[in-house]
Amino acid sequence: MKSEKKIKKKHYNDNFAIGYINITIHGFAFVNIKGFQKDVFIPKNKTNRSLEGDLVKIIFNKKNRKGIKIEGEVLKVIKRKTKNFIGILKMNFQYNSKYGLVIVNNNSIHVDIFIPIDNFNKYNHNDKVLVEIISWPKKLKNPLGKIIKVFGKSGEYKTEIFSLLEEYKITYEFPKEVEEEAKKIHSKEIYDINSEIRRDMRNINTFTIDPFNAKDFDDALSIRKLNNETWEIGVHISDVSHYIEEGSFIDQEAYSRATSIYFIGKVIPMLPKILSNDLCSLQPKKDRLSFSYIFNIDNKGKILKNWFGKTIIQSNRRFTYEEIQEIIDKKKGDFHEEIYNLFLFSKILTKKRLKNGSIYLEKIEVKFHLDEKKNPISLDLKKNNDAHRLIEEFMLLANRKISEFVSLNFNETPSNKLFIYRIHDKPDFQKIFLLKKIIEPLGYFLDFNRLKTSINCLLKKIKGKPEQNMIENLILRAMSKARYSTKNIGHYGLSFFHYTHFTSPIRRYSDIIAHRLLSYYLKKVNNSFNKTNEKTYKLKTMEFYEKQSEHCSYKERLAIDAERDFLKYIQVKYIKKFLGEEFYGIITGFTGWSVYIDLLLFQTEGMVRLRDIKEDYYVLDSNNYSIIGKKKRKIYHLGDKVKVKLIDVNLERKQIILSWIDELDKQENTKK
Structure with a gap:
């Protein structure tokens, strides 16, 4: 074929080929060769000690009637994808008296690993271990390995947490130089009271709203009545970039992690706790530095005036979602007038967003309660309530308005358009068509000509039905994955043409990037910004920010996968009692x-x-x-x-x- 002729000889010739092997759980395999339209089949007894993902050299031994090579045999392994695997140590020696077994319970390897019985006094039956393959003698059907780390007894909470972190290559402890740098930052005075850069908001009623077990408070809301028709609302975000200097040890570590990871019962933070849970956290009754979006809004929900800049705030009180919901329901409690008015404004914002085509998808969240030994003892199936939606709407608004401010006001040259966007592409048509075919036997329909409206109608119809969770998951799978990019294509799901992530810099590195870029642009138009003693941020190239965007997107997907993996472990452990x-x-x-x-x-x-x-x-x-x-x-x-x-x-x-x-x-x- 024409495409195959262009492939260099190092990939294949008439008799040999090089490619990556995919081994099934049944033992037979397929090799993907660059330039070949179809993978080459490898019989079970012809894989020659190769493992999943290895780069291998094969020899062809069968063609079809058209002369196309369809079957081969592995001659040798050129490069292992990995030599390290996580599995369960079995010491019953039922296969061979000289060896124990490490059983790897995923598709990364199709054989068990033999462990010589030497030094077995260090280990226990059913330990979860990290094992390295050291050799694979021809006389053995299984590779030989050595144990290089023991996580603990399989099935226990700590064992599963730390083995999962190892599997996903997620760093847990901070390097010493990062911890030392964090302590130095924490010991310094947090702000200069005479600085002209910061708008003093400490005399305005301000509060945070978070889950009951949260410690890293990224955001706060303030509200005050200006007159009978107008209110001033502030969305205040922790000014993390003030403390984290670009290129510092902490900045490099935060970039490497790119996101905090939230397991049930444990958080792997992006920043050291002395910053994430203390200095940068908008704690009540403490002066804190913030980066704010402040706007005036009339009683009909029309935004009259926008302001972006650095502030000093002091939260009057920390609320949980449950406390806010009770205040909304009963219209009484601390700051009930402010909270209820924020709730009314959030409803107006939601209505406008949905009218503009935003998809309204509310997934049920599984919340587990753990005992002292971290075993799951009960669960709640929770949906977002009015309190969650209140916070969500103001964060969505801030992210949209900040993105609009940069995108619409700084367009003199291509370099001045540089920003990090949160983008969401249109859904895959084939997946939407598949969704349509699946739901039709259940009595539901989708209209391709007005897809967003049709999806919202579908979501309303399935509410409270047994099939709700299944259809919501199908809708999510049909949607593209949101990601970060300097190339703005808008956010399909939200129906925002301009959107970013700005509101969670304690736990997302993408937001730190957005903070730095907004600071740069504000200095171009705001004289008071130029009077600050903060270091001037230097704009980088488009390629630099695009690379950072891709990294943040990758790390986000990795974190989501790890969180889901651990949730499944908790779910299975909990359900065992039934x-x-x-x-x-x-x-x-x-x-x-x-x-x-x-x-x-x-x-x-x-x-x-x-x-x-x-x-x-x-x-x-x-x-x-x-x-x-x-x-x-x-x-x-x-x-x-x-x-x-x-x-x-x-x-x-x-x-x-x-x-x-x-x-x-x-x-x-x-x-x-």
Whole structure:
């Protein structure tokens, strides 16, 4: 083929090829070769001690009728993708009296690793360990390894946390030089009272609203009535960039981490706690430096005036979401007039945002309560309430207005347009089409001609229905992933043409970038900014900020994946206590050998093997996203409600195993 002719000989010739191998759980493999349209099949006994992701050299041994090479054999491993794996140590020696086993419970390796019994007195059966492959003798079917780190007993909280951090290459402890630098920053005076750069807001009622267990308070709100028609509202964000000098040890470490990670019961902060939980945190009754968006708004929700700049604030009180919700409901309590008016303004902002096409997706959040030993003892299924929405709307507004301010006011030259945007592309049409096909048997529809409005109508219709969680997840999967970029394409989901992340600099490095850039632009138009003794920020190239944007986006996805992985561990550990009990669930997916069920009571997914369904022999109908019984021709679709029994859990693999009990009346499923 034409494309194949352009490939250099180092990738392949008539008999040999070089590529990356993908080994299935069944042992056979496929090698991806640059320039080939299809991967080359490698039989199970021809992988020659290669592992998932290795760069290998293969020899071709079979072609199809058209002469296209379709099967090969691995000659040698050129480069290992990795030599280190995390797994569970088994010391029962049932395979070989000379070795123990490390079983790796993910798809990164298809064989167990033998560990020589020397020095086994250091380890225990079922320890979770980091093992390094040191050799793979031809006489053995398994590689040999050595244990280089022990995390603890498999299944325990600390063990799972620290092994997960290792797996995702997430740094936990801060380097000594970073901690020392943080202490020096903390020991300095936090502000210069005579500085002309800062607007003094300490005499205005101000408060923070956060989860009950939060310690890093990024944002605060202030509000005061100017006259019968006008209010002044301030969105105050911790001025982290004032303390974190670009290029310093702390700045380099914060950039490397790029985000705080929130596990159940533990936070891996982006900044040392002496800063994130103290100096930079907008704590009550303490003077704090902030970067603020202050605006005047009339009673109809029209914004009359905008101001951006540095401030000094003092929070009057720290509120939890629960306390704010109670004040909204009862219209009494501390600062109830200010809070209720903020609530009314937030409702106006929400209405305007939805009218402009913003998608209104509210996911149920699973909140676990842990005991003293960090074991899950109970859970709550929580949705955002008015208190959450109040904060959300003002943060969305601040992020939008700051982005607009930079984008619309500094356009003399291309360099002056430099900014970091939070962008969200249009959804993938194929995924939206798939969503449409899946929901139609459930009685729902999508209109491609007015997609956002149609999605919002769908979200309203499914509210409170058993299939709500499944359809919301399908909508999320159909959407593009939001990311950071210097190239602004707008935010599809929010229907904002200009949007950034500015409001969480304690936990997101992207926001520190936005703070630095806004400071630079304000100095161009604000004389008082130029009188400050702060160092002048020097604008970098577009390529510099784009690289930082890509890094922040990558680290964000990594953090989300790690958080979800740990949540699944907690969910499986919690549900184990319900073994033998029956539950209702919604069918959320099919494979050729299993059905996935979302357990409504827990909002977590379990699996039923098709072969374990006794009422009939079921086969997958992939075109219609359903399974069909061979004898009775009964059909189960995605979204159908079924009854299942919890029969087993595998904590190491984070799997929930269910058995099929009965189908509910189809009429009940179709009631909307």
